[in-house]
Amino acid sequence: MSxxxxxxxxxxxxxxxxxxxxxxxxxxxxxxxxxxxxxxDTVYAPSGEPRR
Numbered sequence: 001m002s003x004x005x006x007x008x009x010x011x012x013x014x015x016x017x018x019x020x021x022x023x024x025x026x027x028x029x030x031x032x033x034x035x036x037x038x039x040x041d042t043v044y045a046p047s048g049e050p051r052r
Contacts, residue, residue, distance in 0.1 A: 007038070010028070
């Protein structure tokens, strides 16, 4: 299954550690040194309006 995954912008102090086209495998590094998987906190409804 091919996914079209791209991060538009990262919050200040965060960077990509291991890029991936699969969001479950995309790893992010915090300036404190922690590495963790990318998680999206905004969900787009079928109408296209974001909701949390």
